Amino acid sequence: MKYLDYLNCKTSVKAASLIFIFFVFLSSGVIAQQPESPLVASFETYRKMKEETPFKLDWVALGPTVNSARADIVQVDETNPGTMYVGFGSGGIWKTINHGVSWKSIFEEQSSIGIGDMELAPSDPNILYLGTGENLKKPRNFTLPGTGMFRSDDAGETWRHIGLNDSWAISEIEIHPNDPDIVFVTVLGHLWTKNQNRGLYRTLDGGKSWEQVLYKNDVTGANEVQISPSDPQIMYASLWEVYPGISGENSGVYRSRDGGTTWEHCTNGLPSGPKIGRIGLTVSSTNPDKAYALIDNLNNSRNEAAELYKTEDGGLNWTKTHAGPFKIFPGIGWYFTDVYVNPENDEEVFCLGVRLAHSLDGGKTFSYIGGQVSRMTPSLAQGLHLDQCELWINPSNPNHLALGNDGGFYVSYDKGLTWMHYNNIPTGEFYDITIDQEDYTIYGGTQDDATVYGPAKELNTRFPDHWKYVWIDPWDGGDGCVTQIDPEDKSIIYYSRQHGDAMRLDKSKDLAVSIMPRLPKDSKDTLVFNYMTPYFLSQYDSKTLYHGGNFMMKSTDRGDTWKAISPNLAISSNPEKRSFATGDIAQSSLDKELLYAGTDHGAFWVSKDGGTSWEENSTGIANNYIRSIAPSQHQKSRVYMAMTGINYDDLNAYVYTSDDFGKTGRSIKAGLPNEPMNVIREDPKNEDILYAGSMRGVYVSLDRGLSWSFLGKNLPATAVADLEFHLESQDLVVGTHGRGIYKISLAPIYEMVNQNLLAETNHFFEIKKTPRPWYNSSSGEPDYRTLEKANFSYWLSQARPIRISIFDESDREIWREDLEGTQGFNQYRWDLVVRKVSSDAPYFIHYERFINAGNYRVQITSDDVMMEQKFEVIESSSPYLVRDGF
Structure with a gap:
């Protein structure tokens, strides 16, 4: 529907006022076409390379499912509760039509793989709207931006792109209860840089055109919008100052009483100040003037940041519902702040934070929902995972809940007394994988779902998962990072958690001890680590470990004691490369004295004497996060490096090679899609063969990076976090951040190269x-x-x-x-x-x-x-x- 047609058909409002509104929209540029995301062009390159590649070998899915993954989106067809949808931030949208016995991925081969939100139209459950771009501002290189909005009219069988190209991060979709073509979308925008295409958008014609109906400035996005089910003309929205930090004075609550055309800032009774963070909203199903706002008020101390407010006069006045502190997200409200109300009782409120808070008196007092949990795949996990992301309440049966959190997807039919955990979906968000070469056991650390290990066996979800936990925290999760296996004593496993927290596990004694590096007490320096901290066990000595923070740390006694063997590597000679800590560290397999370190802002360091002295070789490379360093296994002075710019809204490809220890580098990205590259590996058998893992797949080069081809088939468009080789089987194993682990046989490639087979032969x-x-x-x-x-x-x-x-x-x-x-x-x-x-x-x-x-x-x-x-x-x-x- 065109704007003038819309104006002519709404006879209940004066024509002059509507024409004035139209010209306000026109003059503010709200109907202008947004610039296309760079991910669209890189997707076309990816798709063409995938179609034309001569390397159509099979990637084999290995799972696992036992650990599940962060579920951000939960939707259930209330007319057919056996049909459920689950969205994983970097793992796509999955659908079941048989109460979760089996699942199907329904958003494949699209320009965006990061998911922000998805909603079913209340008036027609076959109509789905999907907003791409993760909305959790996590600087871990895997907060995947999107390319806008998509719509399906056949319950997810097919999709079409419907605009908001420059949105990058979408946090909420709200559909009119009676008209599926009227949709509101909250756009956070670029998470790490300024941009104007953010705020609240509305379509009146199912996505054919969009209006920016609520906008503050180029650093403030929209986080939440809620339409009153009983009076859709009344709605509430929140803005969030998302750049440069996670809070600001521009965050706030707004209300509209004319269907979202005009908005009024709500201030009376609500907190203000320079540190207002994310705000979640909900509105009563029966009373349009009654709403709740859950606010991350960082003007308070961390333990008292969470505050719940209520209005009963349509947003004119608000009161805090509770007298004491509400400790559900101490200082990390940017992850949560969702609030829900029972459709049949607007004094019953659910608040999402680290735990699931429940109130029966309008937020005056709270209890916490835990309950007994059963699992589709049995595991060491026992309870309800922490870090709640989204809740669905059945409008016709409020005892029926569906919950998504960092541990996956849960369903309850008795309001949280008991749950079924659907951990039968292969969507693990892996950061790093390691292979035990002797028995081909794979170890992998995941985002808040601990560290798991299992065999290189093809996934079959008809049967229980083979995989098990190396460790799991008391809250049934924990961030797993790097794992290392002692080659001389297989009962010794080294694993790490976030921010450098390293452990040594003796499986024979079931004893784990902390080996996190520390500087001497009298040191004037401070040792810090990135969230994903690199470390490794030296291949030359099973008792020697290296650990990378802003200093390179070394232990020669299995982590019992440490010493710094570098200067502060975060301090570069180039001020633009000043960093926080290292992103990757490596040791040459040809010379134990040859060490490398790369930081999160593009400072590249080398030591040729085991860490006694260091040289910075950062000239000519970008100022992005060095995530992968691969010293050559064939030429001592050769080294490869890959970096990603996702943390800085830089979505270009950066892959380099150097034949002089990094002193002079050469880009080898030509022929690759221009998208972030997470990992580079040199083949252990052939120095001419390289492998690169990007945000959408794996690529192979047979000429040391002069040309590239897409590797394999059956691998979904998913972010590749790590690549490792199993030497005896000649397999390449990939750990993805969103779709679990896969393997591919390299034997045919080796045979082709070794026998010098020509392309014209069979x-x-x-x-x-x-x-x-x-x-x-x-x-x-x-x-x-x-x-x-x-x-x-x-x-x-x-x-x-x-x-x-x-x-x-x-x-x-x-x-x-x-x-x-x-x-x-x-x-x-x-x-x-x-x-x-x-x-x-x-x-x-x-x-x-x-x-x-x-x-x-x-x-x-x-x-x-x-x-x-x-x-x-x-x-x-x-x-x-x-x-x-x-």
Whole structure:
């Protein structure tokens, strides 16, 4: 609907006033097109490279699900409660139609992978609005910005982009209770820099056009908007001064009584001052003049920052509901400040903070909801995870709650007395992974869901997760960072938590001790660490550890004592590179005396004498967060480095190589999507092969960075946090920040390079021995938990239809499959089923017949191609005999 059409159809308001409003909108530029996010251009490059890559090998999902992830968005179709939606800040939107037994990701291959909010239209649950861009201002390099608003009219099956291109961070969507085309969106805007495209926006035509209806300035965004269900003309909104800090004098509450066209600042009774932070709002379902505001008032002490206010006259006057302090988010209200009211009783209030606070008297007094928790995947976690993100209350049955927090998605049908935790969704937000090379166990630290370990086995959510916790805190979570395994004593595990908090665990004694580095008591310096603190166990000595803060710290006695072996690395010769602490540290595998350190603002340091002296080599590189340093394993003076600018609203790619210890560097980003790069790795076998992990995937170069290709298929567009190699299996393992862990076999790439295969040739790569499923000795049925697929990898000089056929030792064809082959690498992962059988017999079994153990011959044929490989199928062992329950 165009603006003048809208003016003509609203006869209840005087035409002159509406025309005046229209010209105010026009003169303030509210109908101008917003600039496009740079993530749109990089997404088009990503999509093209993914489509055209010759490296179409399979990424295999490993999970885990046991630890779940931060759930920011929870929505339930109240007309069909078995249909539920969960949004993970960096893990996408997931939907179930069977009460959470199985889940499907419904927002794939979009220009944005960071999620801000999603809402179902109250009048039509098939209409969904989704706002991209995470709204938690966390400087951890993974607060992913967005590209605007999306809409679905078929319950998430398809999506279309509907504007607000420059929003970057969207915190709330509110849809008119009767008209799904009237939508309000609160835009926080750029989190780390100034911009004008922030505030409260409205569409009257389902997203075809947008109006900026509430705006303060270029540092203040909108955080919350609530429409009165009983009178949609009345609504409340909050602004939040989000830059440069997390609070400011421009934060405040506003009200509208004309459907959001004009707004009035609410001040009477509400706190003011230079440190007003995030503000959450809710309005009574039956009384439009009754509303609550939960405020992060940082003018108070940290323990008394949380304050709940109530109005009963439409926002003219507000009173604080409680006399004493309300300790639900001491100093960290930027993470929470959501408030909800029972639709049937507007004196019953729920406040979200570290814990879930509950009041039956309008906020005068509070109790805390915990309850008994059952889990889809059993684990060491016992209670309701802390750090509450979003609550949904069933309007027709307020005992039915859905809750999202840092531990995932929970549902209760008795108002929090009992919960079901749906930890069967693979959305882990990993910061770092480590591989035990001896037994191929993977360890990974996650965002507030501790550190987990598990086998490199393909994910199958039909069965309990194989993964377990290395450690977990008393509140069923905790931020897991780096893990290291003692190569000489596997019972010793080193792990870390946020801000440099390092621990040494002796599994044989079930004893963990703190080994966090400290400076001497008489030191005049202060030792500080970034949230994600780098450290590693030296490959030259299993008792030696290095730990990176603003000083490089070293221990030679397993962390019992430490000493600083560097100057303050945060102090650069370039004032623009002055930093807080290191972002990554590394030791050369060719020279134990060769150490590197990179800071969060682009200062790059090298020591060639084990830390006695240091040289800064920062010239010519950007002033961003150095997140990955990779000393070459083939040339001593060569080093690679990747940095990200997400913490500074810089969304460009930065990847460098140097052949003189970093003194002179060369960018190798040409050919990569221009998006943040989180990790760079050199192949352990071939110095010409590099791997780069970005905010959307993994890339491979066979010529040391002169050119790049997208690596693999089946990996969702997800932020890559870490890349590690398992040498014996020739696998590359990726830890993502939002979609768990994946692996890919590099064996075909090695074979192609080692044999100097030409692009115009056709080639069938060696097939590894593959175990058939284990058969239960008592029932004779296959145990699908033990199913492993066979990998048939082949290279085609050009795209063509092909047939894969398997022959037994008597040359009898026992299986075939017709496929469309693409130019380059192809891979078909076969489930070993040679025949499917159905029967109407009441006690029939063996619906799927698996290939028998033995030797076989596999052929790939087309009109002009015939390739062949040997294939051995072996019997598998009982899963009950595998160590540690894996």
